[in-house]
Amino acid sequence: MSVKYSKPWYAGALALGALTLALALTSSLFLARPAAAQHKANENDLELPTNDMSVVDKGRAKFAQRCAFCHGGDGHGGKGPCLTCGVFHYTGNTNAEIYATIAGGISNRALGGTMGSFGTTMTQDEILSVVTFLRWEEKRRIASGEIPDPYSKKAEEPMVFPKTN
Numbered sequence: 001m002s003v004k005y006s007k008p009w010y011a012g013a014l015a016l017g018a019l020t021l022a023l024a025l026t027s028s029l030f031l032a033r034p035a036a037a038q039h040k041a042n043e044n045d046l047e048l049p050t051n052d053m054s055v056v057d058k059g060r061a062k063f064a065q066r067c068a069f070c071h072g073g074d075g076h077g078g079k080g081p082c083l084t085c086g087v088f089h090y091t092g093n094t095n096a097e098i099y100a101t102i103a104g105g106i107s108n109r110a111l112g113g114t115m116g117s118f119g120t121t122m123t124q125d126e127i128l129s130v131v132t133f134l135r136w137e138e139k140r141r142i143a144s145g146e147i148p149d150p151y152s153k154k155a156e157e158p159m160v161f162p163k164t165n
Contacts, residue, residue: 039095039135046095048132050139059133062126066118074137080113084137086150095131102127 039050049055063075072078077085087093091101105117118127141147 039132039139041094046099046128046131048095048128048135050132050136052132055129055132056136057133058126059129059131059136062122063130063133066122067130070115075134080115083134084141085147086138086142095135098131098134099127102130 038047040047060074063071064073067075067083068078070078070080071083072080075083077083081089083098088098088101090106091097101115102122103117103119105119106113106115108114122130138147142149
């Protein structure tokens with residue numbers, strides 16, 4: 001006597017779920033694409049919609065609520081470092097690194113201080129809007145001449161070590 005085995009009852013649901021996820025991810029690539037004039041620190045970095053004022057304003061409001069106490073109004077610095085000066089001395093200057101710092105915090109006092117993590121109290125969209133606001137404010141400050149353009153610097157000279165005998 002042969003026994004026929006059929007597919008488990010959930011096989012069809014898994015296939016449908018995988019197809020739905022693939023379609024959702026593919027369609028979100030087209031729907032979530034903001035217009036041109038974005039900010040990327042390099043070609044592999046997160047792209048931010050610095051020209052979308054609704055995102056910038058959302059980030060400004062969330063920054064005022066959660067970050068300004070330490071980093072000053074509009075991120076110009078306070079007891080925490082300036083976040084709109086074009087250079088992040090402690091954790092890296094890419095959008096992805098800034099996002100990771102906000103989400104994960106800084107616990108190494110050797111970096112100059114500590115900062116709590118906001119990854120569990122802010123959504124991904126809120127953190128991205130804060131980073132977008134910081135980059136927009138940085139762009140505004142560079143354009144107005146408030147701060148020097150950190151991106152126009154030529155590559156630094158390579159380090160030269162003294163010769164030993």
